[in-house]
Amino acid sequence: xxxxxxxxxxxxxxxxxxxxxxxxxxxxxxxxxxxxxxxxxxxxxxxxxxxxxxxxxxxxxxxxxxxxxxxxxxxxxxxxxxxxxxxxxxxxxxxxxxxxxxxxxxxxxxxxxxxxxxxxxxxxxxxxxxxxxxxxxxxxxxxxxxxxxxxxxxxxxxxxxxxxxxxxxxxxxxxxxxxxxxxxxxxxxxxxxxxxxxxxxxxxxxxxxxxxxxxxxxxxxxxxxxxxxxxxxxxxxxxxxxxxxxxxxxxxxxxxxxxxxxxxxxxxxxxxxxxxxxxxxxxxxxxxxxxxxxxxxxxxxxxxxxxxxxxxxxxxxxxxxxxxxxxxxxxxxxxxxxxxxxxxxxxxxxxxxxxxxxxxxxxxxxxxxxxxxxxxxxxxxxxxxxxxxxxxxxxxxxxxxxxxxxxxxxxxxxxxxxxxxxxxxxxxxxxxxxxxxxxxxxxxxxxxxxxxxxxxxxxxxxxxxxxxxxxxxxxxxxxxxxxxxxxxxxxxxxxxxxxxxxxxxxxxxxxxxxxxxxxxxxxxxxxxxxxxxxxxxxxxxxxxx
Numbered sequence: 143x144x145x146x147x148x149x150x151x152x153x154x155x156x157x158x159x160x161x162x163x164x165x166x167x168x169x170x171x172x173x174x175x176x177x178x179x180x181x182x183x184x185x186x187x188x189x190x191x192x193x194x195x196x197x198x199x200x201x202x203x204x205x206x207x208x209x210x211x212x213x214x215x216x217x218x219x220x221x222x223x224x225x226x227x228x229x230x231x232x233x234x235x236x237x238x239x240x241x242x243x244x245x246x247x248x249x250x251x252x253x254x255x256x257x258x259x260x261x262x263x264x265x266x267x268x269x270x271x272x273x274x275x276x277x278x279x280x281x282x283x284x285x286x287x288x289x290x291x292x293x294x295x296x297x298x299x300x301x302x303x304x305x306x307x308x309x310x311x312x313x314x315x316x317x318x319x320x321x322x323x324x325x326x327x328x329x330x331x332x333x334x335x336x337x338x339x340x341x342x343x344x345x346x347x348x349x350x351x352x353x354x355x356x357x358x359x360x361x362x363x364x365x366x367x368x369x370x371x372x373x374x375x376x377x378x379x380x381x382x383x384x385x386x387x388x389x390x391x392x393x394x395x396x397x398x399x400x401x402x403x404x405x406x407x408x409x410x411x412x413x414x415x416x417x418x419x420x421x422x423x424x425x426x427x428x429x430x431x432x433x434x435x436x437x438x439x440x441x442x443x444x445x446x447x448x449x450x451x452x453x454x455x456x457x458x459x460x461x462x463x464x465x466x467x468x469x470x471x472x473x474x475x476x477x478x479x480x481x482x483x484x485x486x487x488x489x490x491x492x493x494x495x496x497x498x499x500x501x502x503x504x505x506x507x508x509x510x511x512x513x514x515x516x517x518x519x520x521x522x523x524x525x526x527x528x529x530x531x532x533x534x535x536x537x538x539x540x541x542x543x544x545x546x547x548x549x550x551x552x553x554x555x556x557x558x559x560x561x562x563x564x565x566x567x568x569x570x571x572x573x574x575x576x577x578x579x580x581x582x583x584x585x586x587x588x589x590x591x592x593x594x595x596x597x598x599x600x601x602x603x604x605x606x607x608x609x610x611x612x613x614x615x616x617x618x619x620x621x622x623x624x625x626x627x628x629x630x631x632x633x634x635x636x637x638x639x640x641x642x643x644x645x646x647x648x649x650x651x652x653x654x655x656x657x658x659x660x661x662x663x664x665x666x667x668x669x670x671x672x673x674x675x676x677x678x679x680x681x682x683x684x685x686x687x
Contacts, residue, residue, distance in 0.1 A: 151246055152181060152216045158242050159211045165238070175278030175311055176236070178210050179332060184217035187330060187378055188274070190400050192221050195328055195357060195380065196272065199226060205270035206232045207259040207319055208277045212243045215252050218274075227251060231270070233259045260293060260314060264300070264321040271327035277315035279334060282308050282342075293318075301349050306342035313337065313346055316379075320353070323383045329354070335361050335375040338420035339631040351414045354381040356392040361421060363398050375632060386411045394423040422628040442656050444621070445646025447614065448594040452565065452642055453587035454482070454556040456510070457543025461533045462553070463588065466507045473525030479509040480553075481585035486564040486577055492619070493580045500584030510586065512553040556586045559593035560611050561618065566590065566639040574626035574638050580615045592642055594618075613655050620651050 159178050163171065171177070196202070202222065206214050209232025218230065230247075233255045234240035240256040248254070255262075282290070290307060297305050297317040305313055312333050323329055337343030338361075350356050358380040378400060390411045397404030407424030417423065444450070456462040464472075469479055481501045483494070488506065495503045513526065520527045530551055533539065544550040560581055567575030587593055596604060596611065604610050625648045630640035650656065 148216070148219055148250075151250070152220075155211050155213070155216060155242075155246050156181065158246065159213075162211070162239060162242060173280070173284045174236070175280035175284075176210075176239075177276070177279055179213040179276040181213050181216060183332075184213040184276075185220055186400055187332065188214065188217035188221040191274075191328065191330055191380060195382075196222075199272070201271075202227050203269050203271050203324070204230045205273045205322060206275055207273070207315060207322065208275050209234045209243055209252075209254065210239055210276075212247045212252065214274045214276070215243070215247050215250075219250055224251070229253070229269070231255065233257055233262070235259070260296060260311075260318055268322050268324045268327070270322055271324045272330075273319060273323045273327060274330040275315065275319065276332040277312040280311035282310055285311060297345070301353060303345040303348055305345045308340075309342040309345070310334070313342065316346060317349060320349070320383070325383055327383050329379070329381050329383065331379040333377055333379065335377040335421060336631060338377070347414065347420065350379065350381060351386075351411060353385070355384045355386040355390055356381045356411055356414075358393045358395070359420070359423075360395045360397075360400050360403060363396065363404070388412065394420070396424060419628055419631075421632060441649040443646060444594070444618065444648050444650060445643075447597055447600050447650075448561070448646075449597060450642040450646050451556070451559075451593050451595070453562070453589040453591040453593055454510070454553060455543055455589040456553060457541045457547075458533075458538040459588065461536070461538045462511045462551070463508055464511070466501070466509050469509050469511075472529055474511065474529060475523055475526060478511060478513040478523075478526060480512050481558075481583060482508050482510040483562070483581070483585045483587045483591065484508050485588075485590055486567070486579075489577075489579060492577065494583055494585070496583035502581075502583035502585045510553060511551065514549070514552045517549055556593065558584045558586055559595050561594040561615055562587050562591045563594065563618075563645070564590065565592050566637060568637055574623055574630060574640070576626050576630070576638065576640060578615065578618045580612065592640070592645055610655075617650055617653055617655065621648050622651070625649055 163176075163178070166174075166176070192199075199222075204215075204218055204227065206212075209215065212232065215230060215232060218227070230250075230252045232243055232247075232252055234243060235256075235258045237256060240254050243252065244254040285293070293311070293314040294305050294307070297303065297314050300321045301317045303317065305317065316331055316333065319329065337346045356379075358378070360378045362376050362378075391408040392411050392414070393406055394409055395403035395406035405424050409423060414420070463482060464474075466479075483489075483502065484504065484506050489504065497503055501507060511529075513520075515523075517530075520530060533551070538544060539550040547554075558581060561578060562581055563578045564576055567577065581587075600610070600614070626640065626645075627638065629644040629647050630638055631644075632638050
């Protein structure tokens with residue numbers, strides 16, 4: 143068969159992929175993690191690996207454990223001379239997709255195994271020396287109760303690492319595939335970038351740091367989403383199944399193009415164990431991102447001064463949050479309404495002033511419905527009863543969060559915080575977009591904010607100096623954008639997020655105001671922090687032993 147025949151088959155594959163995608167709803171494909179690799183991306187990856195790590199390969203035994211309709215098979219055939227391809231194997235769970243792949247590529251040498259890759263027994267002697275995959279992007283909450291412990295055990299048998307229960311299916315694919323790859327074989331994975339920053343990615347990073355020789359980690363620019371149907375930032379991993387040497391250096395790059403990245407850096411593989419957030423590489427200097435205990439001990443972070451909590455999750459904002467005017471029109475009693483902040487996008491100023499009634503002086507002026515009366519007592523408030531019955535008929539009481547509350551319309555306790563910050567944003571290049579707000583009102587905040595409550599030491603200090611919170615607010619606004627980006631995480635489309643424990647780790651710039659915190663001098667605060675860090679370290683070491 144000629145190159146022209148191959149190009150024609152690829153066009154047929156793309157048409158068949160579109161047809162198969164149309165047979166399922168977006169929700170069904172999301173639950174199954176079926177996001178097909180675009181052929182131009184698959185070809186670029188294959189050519190990049192060929193030119194850098196398989197230049198002399200003449201006996202390729204190829205395996206794709208999530209073959210789909212065969213985008214990587216097509217890219218393999220386009221990039222390599224067929225005389226160098228000894229075997230081509232693909233594994234696919236979906237019967238319709240497996241059948242399509244077989245019809246398209248069997249004449250070109252593909253052997254399709256219709257099976258769940260994670261359920262297949264490990265081969266006694268791995269044959270594949272070139273494994274390429276875009277594994278299913280199934281989030282942990284779509285894995286059934288029986289599947290998760292099975293996958294955790296299978297991954298532990300494969301690489302000896304325990305996987306966090308919040309890990310997605312792609313993490314298990316990667317670790318289980320270790321036993322399918324021959325020694326010195328090349329593994330290439332196209333996976334979401336989020337594993338680099340989150341807790342559940344620790345097992346993946348340990349595997350990549352300790353058990354294979356990591357050659358290249360390329361993260362596509364978050365604004366440059368690689369999949370039309372999945373808003374996810376993607377990373378290409380390239381490694382060799384070989385224990386790394388002490389001096390081996392991996393390449394970390396970022397940019398829209400794999401061959402011509404915006405930035406790249408060689409990093410000794412052993413140093414990666416000291417980097418908690420890999421997405422900071424290669425944009426930030428290594429001295430900023432490695433765990434330096436002495437530097438941590440000598441730095442006051444946001445979490446040293448504030449208790450940080452996520453804003454209030456109602457479970458049905460469209461029902462529980464109303465404009466104050468609409469609540470009055472519906473006759474809802476004021477005693478069951480609390481002021482609540484609108485989304486940060488409505489706030490043009492970083493200072494939220496308050497009226498005499500404690501409500502913020504902003505538009506839109508919103509209220510939160512929060513009632514702790516039993517349903518039998520609601521009859522004494524007819525307009526409230528009517529509104530709640532309407533909400534029940536629309537299914538709001540059966541949603542996950544309301545259904546776990548008693549009564550379902552009672553909100554969790556979240557008093558107003560004097561300082562809040564946006565939980566997610568789309569920052570300009572090099573900035574997090576995270577905004578801090580000084581809140582003088584009695585408004586609580588929804589879960590698009592993080593709420594900063596002063597620690598006990600700060601509360602005592604505020605009693606002596608009422609202007610202290612204003613000064614700390616100005617200090618928070620000077621927090622380094624590099625550190626906010628590093629501690630947070632970036633998703634497809636350039637969306638930045640930061641969780642409470644991540645914001646707590648952001649260091650504050652040196653300032654005279656930190657020299658004395660209440661009655662505690664700076665040295666005493668840092669001593670307390672050092673003791674806490676040491677205690678956590680001892681606890682972690684004890685658990686490992």
